[in-house]
Amino acid sequence: MTVLTDGGFTNLIESKLGANAYSYAFDGQWGYLDHALASASIEPFVNGVADWHINADEPGVLDYNTEFKTPNHVASLYSADPFRVADHDPVIVGLTLPEPPNEAPTARAGGPYTGTEGGSVLFTGASSTDPEGQALTYAWSFGDGATGTGVSPSHVYAQDGPYTASLVVTDARGLSSVAATATVTVDNVAPTVAAFAGATGLLPGETYSSAGTFADPGADAWSATVNFGDGTGESPLALSGKSFALSHQYAAAGSFTVTVDVRDDDASGTRTATVAVLTIGVAIDNALGLVDGLAASRKINAGNATALRMKLQAAKASVQRGDTASALTELRSLVAELDSLVANRRLAGADAAPLRAYVGRIIASLSR
Numbered sequence: 001m002t003v004l005t006d007g008g009f010t011n012l013i014e015s016k017l018g019a020n021a022y023s024y025a026f027d028g029q030w031g032y033l034d035h036a037l038a039s040a041s042i043e044p045f046v047n048g049v050a051d052w053h054i055n056a057d058e059p060g061v062l063d064y065n066t067e068f069k070t071p072n073h074v075a076s077l078y079s080a081d082p083f084r085v086a087d088h089d090p091v092i093v094g095l096t097l098p099e100p101p102n103e104a105p106t107a108r109a110g111g112p113y114t115g116t117e118g119g120s121v122l123f124t125g126a127s128s129t130d131p132e133g134q135a136l137t138y139a140w141s142f143g144d145g146a147t148g149t150g151v152s153p154s155h156v157y158a159q160d161g162p163y164t165a166s167l168v169v170t171d172a173r174g175l176s177s178v179a180a181t182a183t184v185t186v187d188n189v190a191p192t193v194a195a196f197a198g199a200t201g202l203l204p205g206e207t208y209s210s211a212g213t214f215a216d217p218g219a220d221a222w223s224a225t226v227n228f229g230d231g232t233g234e235s236p237l238a239l240s241g242k243s244f245a246l247s248h249q250y251a252a253a254g255s256f257t258v259t260v261d262v263r264d265d266d267a268s269g270t271r272t273a274t275v276a277v278l279t280i281g282v283a284i285d286n287a288l289g290l291v292d293g294l295a296a297s298r299k300i301n302a303g304n305a306t307a308l309r310m311k312l313q314a315a316k317a318s319v320q321r322g323d324t325a326s327a328l329t330e331l332r333s334l335v336a337e338l339d340s341l342v343a344n345r346r347l348a349g350a351d352a353a354p355l356r357a358y359v360g361r362i363i364a365s366l367s368r
Contacts, residue, residue: 004037012036012093016049023051023089030056036091048094054082056089102173105130109140109167111182116189117160118217123182124152125167134171141166143184158219160188160266190267191216193260196246198273203283203361204253205368208275210246212260220264229256229275253279280327283362284316290355299351304341308334315362324366331363 005011013021013032023032038046069077108127115121125138128151140148142155143163157163163184170176196212208228216222224237228248237244237260250256256275261268278286288309295305311334318327338356341347 001035008040009037010040010043012038012046012049013051013091016046017051021051023053023056023091024087025056026087034088034091036093038093042095045095045097046093047096048092050092050094051089052092053089055086058083100132102171102175103131104175105134105136105169105171105177107167107169107177107180109165109180109182111165111184113165113182113184114187115157115184116187116217117157117219118189120154120156121184121186122152122154123148123165123167125169125180126151128167128169128177128180130169130171132171134173136169136171139168139170157184157186160186160218162186188220188264188266189217191220191222191262191264191269193262193269193271195271196260196273198258198275200276201286202250202275202277203365204251204277204280205249205365206277206361207247207249208258210258210273211243212246212271213243214262214269215242216262216264216269218264222262222264224260224262226261227259229258230254250275250277253277253282280319280362280366281316283358283365284312284319287355287358287362288312290358294347294351294355300341300347304337304346307337311337319366328363328366331359331366335359335363 001011013023013034013036021032022030023034024030032051034051036049106129108125108129110124110127113121113123123140123142125140128136128138130136136151138149138151138153140153140155142148142157142165144157144159146155148155163186164181165184166179166181168176168179191214193214194212197210199208199210202208214222222239222242224239224244225234226237226244226246227234228250230248230250230252232248237246239262244260244262246258246260248258254277256277258273258275259270260272261270263269291305291308291312294300295302300308311330315327315330315334318324318330335356338347338352338359342349342352
């Protein structure tokens with residue numbers, strides 16, 4: 001012991017417990033043969049020393065030896081506990097050790113990632129590590145001003161473009177990593193124009209009206225154009241949010257394709273509809289069909305039906321000759337005759353209304 005203490009070791013029993021310490025008893029004498037030594041580097045961390053008196057203080061009759069004991073002694077006195085398992089008491093040394101050095105974790109942001117605007121992009125930082133194996137928390141920055149937490153968050157980018165996402169991980173002792181980055185490529189999604197109504201049965205000079213919508217998951221700035229297909233060319237189309245309204249007067253008969261084009265900053269979406277504008281001749285034929293319907297349902301008698309047909313046929317012939325004025329005269333005469341039939345109770349006003357309204361449209365078209 002002298003050699004060891006001279007070499008710089010401290011006898012902990014002597015320094016902490018004093019001269020009365022003991023860990024062994026024999027033949028009426030007490031002392032200690034069991035030692036705990038501390039080097040100069042470990043001694044500052046010793047927080048306590050004790051002899052655990054589980055052996056020296058116990059009577060020999062209870063010890064581990066079976067000599068001089070009857071089988072009954074062995075069975076009744078022996079117990080499987082720590083007492084009297086040896087002649088010496090163990091020395092217990094308590095240490096308060098400093099926490100080991102904490103090394104910073106390493107963040108790994110994964111990637112590269114791809115997605116589309118308005119769609120969800122899934123991230124993962126699962127390959128991040130901590131040298132001490134501590135639990136990590138995850139702080140993400142997605143590159144568009146938004147942030148997130150968790151090992152595998154998802155994020156929706158409102159606009160297409162390249163982004164740089166970053167991840168910082170922090171261990172259980174509060175030490176954070178250097179930020180790791182990953183590239184994110186978000187592709188544009190072109191606007192999709194929903195189907196909108198065309199028209200059938202318009203007359204020259206009448207106005208086509210319709211409305212429509214479009215969809216785009218991105219937070220884009222949109223512009224739109226419309227071409228009504230009659231040679232007037234493409235023109236700007238006003239948008240209200242993701243809706244639009246169409247209005248156009250067709251001067252001549254024909255079948256026309258209406259084309260709506262909505263564009264974001266990268267691509268466009270297009271939808272078409274058909275507008276049919278009838279000739280006056282076809283419109284007069286339709287009016288003749290209405291007269292035939294009144295006659296077939298006996299809303300008017302055969303004589304009145306014939307008179308109405310004759311006026312319509314005369315108007316059609318005048319149109320075919322290019323004599324618009326005569327055609328208008330015949331048509332206005334037909335309207336007057338319808339009004340007379342209604343006034344004389346020979347035709348119900350409700351039954352006359354469809355024919356009167358349709359002929360009125362023909363008159364308005366010819367009058368332009």
